[in-house]
Amino acid sequence: MEFNYDPQNIFARILRGEIPAKVVFENETALAFHDVRPQAPVHILVIPKGPYMSLDHFAAEATAVEQAGFLSAVAEVCRMSGLEDGFRAIANARAHGNQEVPHFHVHILGGRPLGPLLAH
Numbered sequence: 001m002e003f004n005y006d007p008q009n010i011f012a013r014i015l016r017g018e019i020p021a022k023v024v025f026e027n028e029t030a031l032a033f034h035d036v037r038p039q040a041p042v043h044i045l046v047i048p049k050g051p052y053m054s055l056d057h058f059a060a061e062a063t064a065v066e067q068a069g070f071l072s073a074v075a076e077v078c079r080m081s082g083l084e085d086g087f088r089a090i091a092n093a094r095a096h097g098n099q100e101v102p103h104f105h106v107h108i109l110g111g112r113p114l115g116p117l118l119a120h
């Protein structure tokens with residue numbers, strides 16, 4: 001599969017500092033910020049700083065350092081967000097995944113019981 005990253009997507013613009021975000025954590029390879037339309041008491045997005053469109057793109061092409069930095073950011077976000085009772089991590093991809101923003105991101109949701117995985 002060929003991945004064509006659009007550098008004008010909104011998360012690329014956040015990474016370039018062109019639009020603001022409520023950043024909660026940052027390291028060398030990843031950034032975490034609050035979702036603008038939170039769907040749970042905790043709703044944080046973790047994104048890599050590199051130009052990857054989706055989880056499968058990131059898994060296929062990101063370096064080991066980028067992948068480790070990303071997972072370390074996820075761990076830190078969970079630790080700092082009081083998610084001891086649990087959480088859900090969601091990575092939507094492309095049309096069937098209903099992905100709105102074509103820069104890879106993981107939603108970290110929690111702060112209340114989230115119910116079953118999918119609404120039917």
Ligand code: AMP
Pocket residue numbers: 010021033034035036037038045091092098099100101102
């Ligand atoms: P997805 O459908 O997985 O691509 O989700 C994209 C998410 O990005 C949605 O939950 C939006 O609410 C969120 N979002 C869109 N624009 C912004 C923004 N400027 N800052 C923070 N979150 C955003």
